[in-house]
Amino acid sequence: MNRRRRLCSIAGTLWLFAAASGAAPSDEGDEQALLADADYAAGLSALKANDPASALRRFQAALKRFPEAADLHNELGYTSRKLGRLDQAFGHYKRALAIDPRHRGAHEYIGEAYLMTGDVASAEKHLAALRSICTLPCEEMRDLQAAIDAHRRGTPPR
Amino acid sequence: MRSIPLAVTAAFSLLLAVPAAAHDAEEGTGQLGKVAFANSCDAKVQKELQRAVAMLHSFWYSAGEKAFRHVLEDDPNCTVAQWGIASLLMNNPLAGQGASPKAAETASAAIEQGRRSGAKTERERDYLEAVAAYYADFGSRSERARQLSRSQAYEALAAKYPQDDEAQIFNALYLAGTQSQADQTYAAYLKAAAILEKQFAKYPDHPGVAHYLIHSYDAPPIANQGMAAARKYSAIAPDAPHALHMPSHIFTRVGAWQDSVALNRRSADVAKKDGGSSMGDAYHAADYMVYALLQLGRDQEARRVLDEFKSPEGAGLPQSFAGPYAAVAMPARIAFERGDWDAATQLPVLGTAFPHTEAITTFARALGAARKGDIAAAEKDALRLEAQQKALTESKNNYWATEVEIQRIATAAWIAKAKGQPDEALRLMRAAADLEDRNEKHIVTPGRLIPARELLGEMLLDLKQPAAALKEFEQSQVREPNRLRGYAGAATAAAAAGDADKARLHYAKLIELTRDADTPLPDIARAKTYLAAK
Numbered sequence: 001m002n003r004r005r006r007l008c009s010i011a012g013t014l015w016l017f018a019a020a021s022g023a024a025p026s027d028e029g030d031e032q033a034l035l036a037d038a039d040y041a042a043g044l045s046a047l048k049a050n051d052p053a054s055a056l057r058r059f060q061a062a063l064k065r066f067p068e069a070a071d072l073h074n075e076l077g078y079t080s081r082k083l084g085r086l087d088q089a090f091g092h093y094k095r096a097l098a099i100d101p102r103h104r105g106a107h108e109y110i111g112e113a114y115l116m117t118g119d120v121a122s123a124e125k126h127l128a129a130l131r132s133i134c135t136l137p138c139e140e141m142r143d144l145q146a147a148i149d150a151h152r153r154g155t156p157p158r
Numbered sequence: 159m160r161s162i163p164l165a166v167t168a169a170f171s172l173l174l175a176v177p178a179a180a181h182d183a184e185e186g187t188g189q190l191g192k193v194a195f196a197n198s199c200d201a202k203v204q205k206e207l208q209r210a211v212a213m214l215h216s217f218w219y220s221a222g223e224k225a226f227r228h229v230l231e232d233d234p235n236c237t238v239a240q241w242g243i244a245s246l247l248m249n250n251p252l253a254g255q256g257a258s259p260k261a262a263e264t265a266s267a268a269i270e271q272g273r274r275s276g277a278k279t280e281r282e283r284d285y286l287e288a289v290a291a292y293y294a295d296f297g298s299r300s301e302r303a304r305q306l307s308r309s310q311a312y313e314a315l316a317a318k319y320p321q322d323d324e325a326q327i328f329n330a331l332y333l334a335g336t337q338s339q340a341d342q343t344y345a346a347y348l349k350a351a352a353i354l355e356k357q358f359a360k361y362p363d364h365p366g367v368a369h370y371l372i373h374s375y376d377a378p379p380i381a382n383q384g385m386a387a388a389r390k391y392s393a394i395a396p397d398a399p400h401a402l403h404m405p406s407h408i409f410t411r412v413g414a415w416q417d418s419v420a421l422n423r424r425s426a427d428v429a430k431k432d433g434g435s436s437m438g439d440a441y442h443a444a445d446y447m448v449y450a451l452l453q454l455g456r457d458q459e460a461r462r463v464l465d466e467f468k469s470p471e472g473a474g475l476p477q478s479f480a481g482p483y484a485a486v487a488m489p490a491r492i493a494f495e496r497g498d499w500d501a502a503t504q505l506p507v508l509g510t511a512f513p514h515t516e517a518i519t520t521f522a523r524a525l526g527a528a529r530k531g532d533i534a535a536a537e538k539d540a541l542r543l544e545a546q547q548k549a550l551t552e553s554k555n556n557y558w559a560t561e562v563e564i565q566r567i568a569t570a571a572w573i574a575k576a577k578g579q580p581d582e583a584l585r586l587m588r589a590a591a592d593l594e595d596r597n598e599k600h601i602v603t604p605g606r607l608i609p610a611r612e613l614l615g616e617m618l619l620d621l622k623q624p625a626a627a628l629k630e631f632e633q634s635q636v637r638e639p640n641r642l643r644g645y646a647g648a649a650t651a652a653a654a655a656g657d658a659d660k661a662r663l664h665y666a667k668l669i670e671l672t673r674d675a676d677t678p679l680p681d682i683a684r685a686k687t688y689l690a691a692k
Contacts, residue, residue, distance in 0.1 A: 033300030035554050065298060071554070135567050135589045 034069045037062050043075060052082035070100035078109055081116070089113055102133050108140035115151045123148055188397035190216060191365030195324050198278040199236035203229045210242055215327075215366030216398035220435050222246045237282045240272030244289045248308070251335035252373045253601060255479070256301040257293070266293050281319060288315045288328075309336045323357060330354045331370045339557060339598050342377075350374045351383070358387065365395040372404050376601060378637045381411030392421055399429040399436055403443045406450070410604045413640025415450040415671075418604075422447035438478035441467055442602070445484035445491075449604035452495040453642050455675025455682060464488050475510065482510035483518075483602050490522040494608045495643055496679070502526025503535065514558035517546040521565035522607060528572035536576065540569050557600065564594045568610055571617065580621050587614045591630070595637070609638045615647050624654035642671055646681040653688065665689050 034040050043058035056079045059072060066072050077092035093110035096103050111126035127148060130141040190212035199207055207229050213222030226242040233239070244265040248257050257265060269290045277283040291311035292304050299307075309332045316322070316329035334350035351374035357367045368391040375384030388405035395401035402425035406418040422443040429440035444467045451460040469475050469485045476482070486508055493501040503526040505519050524539035543566050550559035571586035587610070594610040611634035618627035631648035638644060649664035665685035672682050 033303075037298070066300075135563075135586065135593075136570055 034062070034066050034071060037065065040066075040072065040075075043079070047075070047079065047082075052079045055079045056083065068099055070096040070103045070106065073099065074103060074106045074109065077106070077113070081109070081113055086113060086116065104130060104133060104138060104140040107133070108144045111144045112147050115147055120148065120151060123151075189395060190398055191368075191394040191401075192361065192363040193324075193365065195238065196281075196322070197236070197238045198282060199229065199238055200233035203233045203236060203239075206232075207236065207238060207242075210239070211324075212365055212395065213398065214242055214245055215364070216369060216395050217250055217400045218398050219246050219249070220432070235275040235278075237272045237275060237277035237286055240268040240275070241282070241286045241289055243268040244272075244286075244293065248289070248292055251305070251308075251332060252337075252376075254301060254305075256304060257296075259297070262293055262296045265289075266296070269293065281322070284315055284318065285325075288312050305332070305336050308332045323360065326353055327357055327364070327366050327370065330357075330374070331366065334370060334374045342596075342598070344377050344380055347374045347377060348380070351380075362390065363394050365391070365398070365401060368394055369401065369404060372408055376407045376411065377598065378411055381408050384408040385412065385414075388417075392424075396424075397428070399425050399432060399439050399443075402428060403439065403446065406443075406446050406604075407601065410446060410449070411639075413453070415453045415640070416674075418450035419447055419454070419456075422450070435476075435478065438476035438481040441476060441482075441484035442480040445487050446604045448488045448491055452491060453640065453671065455642060455672035455677055455679050457492070457496070457675075457677035457679070459676055460492055464492065469508065475508070477511075479512060479515075480602050482508070482512055483515045486510060486515045486518045487603065487607065490518055490607050493522060493526065497529075497643075499526040499529045503530065503532070513546045513549045514555070514562060517543060517550075517558075517562045517565060518607060520546060521562075521569060524569040525565075525572055528569060528576050531576050533573060533576050536569065536573050540566065540573065543569060557597070560593065560597050561600070561606075564590050564597070564606075564610055567593065568613055571613075575617060575620070583617060584614075584621070587617050590614075605638060608643070609634045609641075612638070612641070612644055612647060615651065619647065619651055619654070624651045625657075627651035628655055628657065628660065640667075640671060642668060642679075642681065645671065646684075649685065649688070662689060 039058040039062035043055045043062065046052070046055035046058060056076070059076050059079060062069075062072055063076065073092040073096035077089045077096065080086070080089035080092060090110065090113060093106050093113065096106035097110070100106070107126045107130050111123040111130075114120070114122040114126070123144065127141065127144050130138065130144060134141050190209060193208050193212040193215060195208060195211040197204075197207065206225055210222055210225035210229060213225055223243055223246050226239040226246070229236055229239040247261040247265040247268075249255050249261070269286060272286045277286060288311040289308070292308040294307065296304070309329075312325070312329040312332045316325045319325045330350040330353040333353070334347055337344065337346040351371060354367055354371045354374060357364065358371060361367055368387040371387035372384050372391060375381055375387070385408060388408035391405050392402050402421050406421050406425075409415070409418040409421070425443040426440045426447065429436040429443060432439075444463050448460045448463050451457070451463065467485065467488065475485050489505055490502065493499070493505065502522045505522050505526075507516065507519050510516060520539050520543045524536050524543055527533075527535035527539060543562065547559055547562040547566055550556075550562055567586050567590040571583045571590060574580075574586060575583035591609075591611040591614045594606070599605060611630050615627045615630035615634065618624070618630060628648055628651035631644055631651055635641070635644050635648070645664045645668040649661050649668060652658075652660035652664060665688050668681060668685045669689065672679070675682060
């Protein structure tokens with residue numbers, strides 16, 4: 001999984017689109033505003049610094065302002081997973097997918113969470129969803145496929 | 159002073175502590191339409207104040223703010239002027255961009271000043287608080303949340319003052335500003351249009367009413383309903399650059415290219431004369447003009463416009479989003495509309511600040527290479543396109559991420575075709591066309607570089623499936639009517655499929671469309687030959 005690389009990449013593009021997002025349709029605003037949110041940004045930084053406890057606090061603070069942000073639920077899912085709270089992780093991933101059924105990251109990460117519980121069939125369902133969502137092969141699909149393959153080989157998930 | 163609309167002044171004499179004064183906005187220099195915004199400001203500022211409100215109705219930001227500030231010099235306690243400044247600083251409420259943080263600071267200061275100076279009427283205080291609803295807690299709220307607050311505040315204002323037609327008009331505008339791109343029933347637009355149609359009957363010369371009607375019908379299936387307002391608006395406010403351009407949004411939707419060219423020429427000239435921040439409007443009008451000229455076969459004229467707005471390596475481009483978009487799109491359109499794939503592969507990278515405008519060039523180069531059969535070059539640009547799409551996704555610019563995803567898929571489709579994989583090519587091209595149908599065109603552009611469904615038609619034609627190709631060309635014409643390339647493709651497909659009637663129909667439309675062409679295009683020659691032979 002290339003989660004750390006993705007986190008760096010997201011943080012690196014925060015500055016760019018604060019200034020250069022251009023005109024966006026009416027319903028674009030929430031996701032972009034989340035990127036500009038101080039708690040969300042601090043949560044991402046805490047995750048990069050391998051401090052999931054701090055990340056959880058900051059993401060939960062951001063959740064009060066952005067209760068319907070799929071990305072935020074996805075990050076909360078990952079953070080909960082890092083803290084060993086799998087039930088909460090599943091709750092957030094499912095919420096992310098209820099808000100945005102085509103959320104590629106949430107499909108990948110919930111699939112990987114299922115692998116942690118040994119539920120390969122459910123992971124495969126999310127891989128199938130990614131195959132349908134990504135018309136062209138996408139990073140999330142490749143990563144979940146690799147995680148399933150590794151699980152089958154008995155290699156522990158990264 | 160011209161006559162004051164009686165209905166308006168009669169209504170407000172009941173509402174205002176101080177008798178209202180209203181003026182036609184076209185007094186003074188320049189014609190901006192008839193506005194009668196009742197207010198309690200000093201008599202000596204009335205002329206300028208009404209002009210400023212008219213500028214607000216035509217989104218003339220720089221001139222409007224200057225006019226409102228001029229009013230304040232003569233009447234520092236004119237609350238309506240402070241409201242007007244805050245309103246202008248929200249930017250185009252239909253584009254979703256919203257106020258910049260700096261503009262929000264300026265607007266909040268104006269609102270505070272308006273509160274301190276103490277409006278003479280409750281109605282004026284209510285207007286000020288309605289615009290304040292947008293700026294409240296500005297930094298920690300999304301633009302979408304601000305739009306909804308603004309719409310709710312103006313809805314309440316309109317309900318509180320049912321006789322105040324300006325309140326009804328602004329309510330409709332900000333309601334239209336909540337239209338979601340995902341809602342293809344256009345619920346907010348149509349609700350706004352219903353309010354505005356009543357006002358249009360009452361005030362046929364009001365700049366805001368005609369203007370907002372155009373915005374409220376700016377979607378393919380409802381665009382025809384906006385033709386009356388589109389035909390009227392430029393005559394109402396011929397000195398406002400936006401009034402000269404905005405009707406062309408409807409003209410583009412319905413394929414009225416001559417009208418689009420004529421208005422955008424005037425709009426570009428006025429915006430260029432205005433200079434400064436209006437240069438973005440000039441480029442925007444030029445892009446709409448080039449698109450329309452290409453549909454008419456007036457390629458030489460389109461190239462002259464391109465030369466007029468040429469920006470080598472992006473130098474001197476306006477900072478606003480519309481300027482760079484137009485600068486990148488215009489040369490790509492000229493290449494694509496004529497299938498000049500060599501030219502597409504040679505397009506220079508302008509290095510604008512916007513990944514989705516840069517992606518236009520990347521897509522053009524990639525598709526051009528793929529269609530020439532240069533797989534290596536196409537794959538190289540496809541990788542760049544993937545990186546640009548990823549940057550947009552990670553920055554949550556979801557709308558443009560989807561647009562670039564469509565370009566990526568279309569590129570992959572033509573690469574697959576070049577590799578001799580027709581089934582995969584068609585699967586991908588169909589997916590691109592379907593995805594594009596679900597994503598509305600953005601108002602910054604007259605149209606995508608080329609409709610994905612037209613590309614699907616062209617691919618089917620290449621793959622010797624003319625009947626299927628004809629179906630796709632005709633489906634594309636529903637959303638993108640009266641396009642030269644669309645007629646040419648449909649006619650070629652129909653002829654190849656043995657449907658002579660349809661071939662004649664589409665070729666005849668092509669001939670009619672290009673009757674004033676200034677370039678001897680092969681498609682026109684083919685159409686003439688076919689029609690003469692049958």
